[in-house]
Amino acid sequence: MNTIGEALISLLEAHGVDTVFGIPGVHTVELYRGLARSKIRHVTPRHEQGAGFMADGYARASGRPGVAFVITGPGLTNTITAMGQARADSVPMLVISGVNATPTLGKGLGHLHELPDQRGMMEKVALFSHRITQAGELPGVLARAFALFSSARPGPVHIEIPTDVMVKPADGLAALLTNAAPPVPDSAAIAKAAKLAMSARRPLILAGGGAKRADAPLKRLAEMLGAPVVQTANARGLLHRHPLCVPASPSLKAVRALMADADLVIAAGTEFGPTDYDGYSDGGFVLPANLIRIDIGADQLARRAATVSIQADCSEALEALLAEIGKAPAVSGDGPARAAAAREAAFAEIGSAMQAQMHAVEAIRDTVPGSIIVGDSTQPIYAANLYYDHDRPGGWFNAATGFGALGYGPPAAIGAALAMPGVPVVCLTGDGGFQFTLPELGVALDAAAPVIFVVWNNRGYREIETSMLDVGVEPVGVSPAPPDFCKLADAYGIAAERLAGTGGLPEALKRARATGLPYIIEITVD
Known part of the structure; x- marks a missing residue:
C-alpha cells in the first residue's frame, strides 16, 4: 500500500x-x-x-x-x-x-x-x-x-x-499532466501593435525579467525596428555587446531621456517596478504616452495603462509581432546612435566609484565567460544593476531589487549550480549579507557545488551608512564585525584566499575555477 x-x-x-x-x-x-x-x-x-x-x-x-x-x-x-x-x-x-x-x-x-x-x-x-x-x-x-x-x-x-x-492510503494515483500553455497573443492586438511599430521613427524597447528567455526574437525585432533595448536588472544578458543594447537602469536620467525621446515604447515582460524605474525615489519616471505592453499576466497589464496590451509569453508575442511586421532591413534608422549616446551618458552618470565597482563585475564576466552571477545586496551589485552588460541571457540575478532579501546570494547560487551542472556559477556577496546565510557553505561542500563565492568585505553595511550620511543621520548599527572568512572557509574544508582590492581578481578566479570545488575569494576594500 x-x-x-x-x-x-x-x-x-x-x-x-x-x-x-x-x-x-x-x-x-x-x-x-x-x-x-x-x-x-x-x-x-x-x-x-x-x-x-x-x-x-x-x-x-x-x-x-x-x-x-x-x-x-x-x-x-x-x-x-x-x-x-x-x-x-x-x-x-x-x-x-x-x-x-x-x-x-x-x-x-x-x-x-x-x-x-x-x-x-x-x-x-x-x-x-x-x-x-x-x-x-x-x-x-x-x-x-x-x-x-x-x-x-x-x-x-x-x-x-x-x-x-x-499516512492515508493512496494507491492508484496518476499524475494529471496538463501541458498548460500561456495565452495565445490576440491577433487584433498584434495587428495594432505592428501598425504602431511600423510607423514609429524613434522606437524603444524596454526588456524586463519576463523577456530573459526571449533573446532571439527580441534581437530580431530590435534590429528590424532599429530600436535601442533598455534592460532592467533581471533582463541583463540580453543582446550582449549589441549596438542596440542599453544595459542601464531606467532610474538613470540618461535612460529616462532616451525613453522620453522615443515616439513608441515596447515594454516586454516588465512591471515598471520602482526599484528598477524610480530607484532614487525622485518621482522622475513617467509612463510612456505611446506604449505597447507585453506580459503573461492579465493582472499586471491592468495595473499600468497602455496604448496596446498583449497578454502572452514574451517569446510568442514577439514572434507574432515579427511575423505581422514582415521583413525589413536590419538595424534601420538612428537606433544604434541613440543607444550609443545613452550608454555613454548612463556610464558617466553613475560616477567613478560605481564605475570601479562595475569594472570588478566585468572582470568576473570576462574571466569566467558564460557564467551565472548570483548577487546579494552589496555595493558592486548595486553598481552593476545601474550599468552592466552580462554575457549570458538569464545569467545575472540578485535580490537587490524588488523584495530585497539580504542573504539571498549564497544559497541561491548553490541552487543555480545544482540546476545547471557544467555552467560556472559565481556568487557576489558582501560581508554583511554573507553573514545572514553563512552556514549554507556546508551545503556547497555536501553537494560539491563548485560555486565561487566572491565576498566584498568593506566591514559593514556601507550602502546604508552612506544613506544615513546623505540625510544627516549619524550612522548607527552599520558596522557589524565580519569574521575571518578564510579561516571560516578552512573550518568547512573549503579553499579560500584574500585579496587587497580587485587587482588580483582575475588570477584568483582562474585558481578557483581550476579546483572544480567551492571556493571563497575575499576582497577587502576601504
Whole structure:
C-alpha cells in the first residue's frame, strides 16, 4: 500500500522534479518514506530560508520550478522570506509543508509548531495555498500548481499536508499532466501593435525579467525596428555587446531621456517596478504616452495603462509581432546612435566609484565567460544593476531589487549550480549579507557545488551608512564585525584566499575555477 506521502513523491517525479531542498522533521517524516526510494535528489540546507533561496536560484537558472520541503510552524515561517522574494520576482517555487493533525487545527491547544492559521498566513504570500485532506486531491492540486508555473506569471505555491493525512492510503494515483500553455497573443492586438511599430521613427524597447528567455526574437525585432533595448536588472544578458543594447537602469536620467525621446515604447515582460524605474525615489519616471505592453499576466497589464496590451509569453508575442511586421532591413534608422549616446551618458552618470565597482563585475564576466552571477545586496551589485552588460541571457540575478532579501546570494547560487551542472556559477556577496546565510557553505561542500563565492568585505553595511550620511543621520548599527572568512572557509574544508582590492581578481578566479570545488575569494576594500 502506498501512502499519500509516498504518492506525493511519485507525482512530483512525473512532473519532472529532480531536486528537493529541505530539512526533515517530525512533521515531514512520512514524506521522506517515498523520497528515499525515488530518483529525486534531496539537498539539506542549514536553515529553511536557505531551502527557499536554493529553490529560487534553481528555478531562475533552469527555468524549472524549485521545490522545498519544510516542517510546519517555524520551518514554514523561516521559508516565507524566500517566498516573498520569489513572489516579487515571479519565480516558480513549490513549497510543501507539513501541518499538525487535522483534529487539532485552529484549536490553540499548544501542539508542537502550532500556528493559529498556517494556511491563512501562507495565502498572503503564495499565489495559492492548499491543504490536502484526501488522496484524490493530490494529482489535481499539483496539476494546478504546475499549470500556473507554465501558463501564467509564476511565483510561490504552498501545499500543506496534515500529519494524519500523510499516512492515508493512496494507491492508484496518476499524475494529471496538463501541458498548460500561456495565452495565445490576440491577433487584433498584434495587428495594432505592428501598425504602431511600423510607423514609429524613434522606437524603444524596454526588456524586463519576463523577456530573459526571449533573446532571439527580441534581437530580431530590435534590429528590424532599429530600436535601442533598455534592460532592467533581471533582463541583463540580453543582446550582449549589441549596438542596440542599453544595459542601464531606467532610474538613470540618461535612460529616462532616451525613453522620453522615443515616439513608441515596447515594454516586454516588465512591471515598471520602482526599484528598477524610480530607484532614487525622485518621482522622475513617467509612463510612456505611446506604449505597447507585453506580459503573461492579465493582472499586471491592468495595473499600468497602455496604448496596446498583449497578454502572452514574451517569446510568442514577439514572434507574432515579427511575423505581422514582415521583413525589413536590419538595424534601420538612428537606433544604434541613440543607444550609443545613452550608454555613454548612463556610464558617466553613475560616477567613478560605481564605475570601479562595475569594472570588478566585468572582470568576473570576462574571466569566467558564460557564467551565472548570483548577487546579494552589496555595493558592486548595486553598481552593476545601474550599468552592466552580462554575457549570458538569464545569467545575472540578485535580490537587490524588488523584495530585497539580504542573504539571498549564497544559497541561491548553490541552487543555480545544482540546476545547471557544467555552467560556472559565481556568487557576489558582501560581508554583511554573507553573514545572514553563512552556514549554507556546508551545503556547497555536501553537494560539491563548485560555486565561487566572491565576498566584498568593506566591514559593514556601507550602502546604508552612506544613506544615513546623505540625510544627516549619524550612522548607527552599520558596522557589524565580519569574521575571518578564510579561516571560516578552512573550518568547512573549503579553499579560500584574500585579496587587497580587485587587482588580483582575475588570477584568483582562474585558481578557483581550476579546483572544480567551492571556493571563497575575499576582497577587502576601504
